[in-house]
Amino acid sequence: MDERKQKVLLAIVHDYIATAEPVGSRTVAKKYKLGVSPATIRNEMADLEELGYIVQPHTSSGRIPSERGYRYYVDFLMRKHDLSKDEISLIEHEYQVKVSDIGQVIHTTGALLSQLTHYTALVMPPRIGISMLKHVQIVSMRQNHAMVVAVMDNGTVQHQMIEIPDSITVLDMETISGVLNAKLQGLSMKSIKMGLIREIYSELARHRHVLDLVMTLLHDNLAPDEDKIYLGGVLNILNQPEFHNVEKIKTMLSIMEQEKLLCEILDDGVEDEGVTVRIGGEIVNWNITECSMITAPYSLGGRKIGKLGVLGPTRMEYAKVISVVDYLTKYLSMTLERMLRGGG
Numbered sequence: 001m002d003e004r005k006q007k008v009l010l011a012i013v014h015d016y017i018a019t020a021e022p023v024g025s026r027t028v029a030k031k032y033k034l035g036v037s038p039a040t041i042r043n044e045m046a047d048l049e050e051l052g053y054i055v056q057p058h059t060s061s062g063r064i065p066s067e068r069g070y071r072y073y074v075d076f077l078m079r080k081h082d083l084s085k086d087e088i089s090l091i092e093h094e095y096q097v098k099v100s101d102i103g104q105v106i107h108t109t110g111a112l113l114s115q116l117t118h119y120t121a122l123v124m125p126p127r128i129g130i131s132m133l134k135h136v137q138i139v140s141m142r143q144n145h146a147m148v149v150a151v152m153d154n155g156t157v158q159h160q161m162i163e164i165p166d167s168i169t170v171l172d173m174e175t176i177s178g179v180l181n182a183k184l185q186g187l188s189m190k191s192i193k194m195g196l197i198r199e200i201y202s203e204l205a206r207h208r209h210v211l212d213l214v215m216t217l218l219h220d221n222l223a224p225d226e227d228k229i230y231l232g233g234v235l236n237i238l239n240q241p242e243f244h245n246v247e248k249i250k251t252m253l254s255i256m257e258q259e260k261l262l263c264e265i266l267d268d269g270v271e272d273e274g275v276t277v278r279i280g281g282e283i284v285n286w287n288i289t290e291c292s293m294i295t296a297p298y299s300l301g302g303r304k305i306g307k308l309g310v311l312g313p314t315r316m317e318y319a320k321v322i323s324v325v326d327y328l329t330k331y332l333s334m335t336l337e338r339m340l341r342g343g344g
Contacts, residue, residue, distance in 0.1 A: 008044045011031070021062065022061075029041050052068045079319060090116075094108050101160040105336065133151075136184070144165075144166065148160050
């Protein structure tokens with residue numbers, strides 16, 4: 001593709017992303033100052049259409065980018081987008097105030113992804129792998145509060161602040177910790193049987209409230225369901241002009257309810273390095289071609305343990321979304337490293 005065709009395609013992509021309206025040659029000539037006449041631009045648009053980079057909707061004389069056009073734009077024409085100072089400050093602030101446990105960090109990541117991109121966010125909880133409980137301890141922190149610290153044999157450390165009744169003493173906390181360590185040490189979360197849980201509850205019946213909180217922490221944060229996924233800003237994608245059709249909305253809502261399918265779409269079995277952009281039909285197991293997904297893996301100690309992504313129309317602001325996904329992936333990895341490994 002020569003330089004003039006690239007400029008015309010770039011103008012069409014930018015204008016369509018901004019307006020959601022098909023783009024005509026006069027619009028390109030007037031708004032983008034390419035230094036050529038509308039007639040010349042029409043000729044270039046005809047060539048681009050013949051090459052498959054733009055298409056003409058049935059109801060309009062203008063053109064819109066095709067999947068191939070968006071792919072060429074992302075691979076060759078798109079300029080890097082830098083996050084603003086305000087956006088970086090928002091990310092740092094949200095992670096600082098909402099990092100008491102892994103669940104909150106995942107929720108915060110999804111909320112930030114959808115807030116900053118205005119599309120739908122998908123975040124897969126960390127798959128830390130099957131690990132054994134090495135030690136659990138309940139530590140008194142201040143009045144009515146204690147810290148639950150769980151150490152796994154793979155080196156991860158999970159901690160969470162819990163509220164405790166006034167009646168719970170330091171000795172009670174030591175007793176609860178002692179029973180849990182005696183019963184659960186050396187077991188993976190998945191191997192803890194119901195009979196053993198009943199046995200623990202029977203022995204610690206007086207402290208059921210605290211025990212509930214501790215067992216929830218161990219189960220939810222250290223052994224998450226592999227098919228779980230956090231969605232943020234679900235309505236964002238339904239607000240896009242492309243999805244105002246009732247049947248498309250029904251299909252999209254149906255897909256949003258299927259966590260296993262969403263995990264497959266997000267993960268798709270590909271070992272990604274950095275940010276990946278999938279456009280329309282490039283998305284595996286997808287029956288709506290008007291969507292794009294931008295994903296990236298996050299890691300712990302250099303090992304990929306999860307993925308996050310943004311789902312939007314093919315008419316999404318690719319440069320902005322790529323920048324947000326890249327920054328949040330790195331920030332999430334750093335936060336988990338600090339939480340689970342005790343880093344600075």
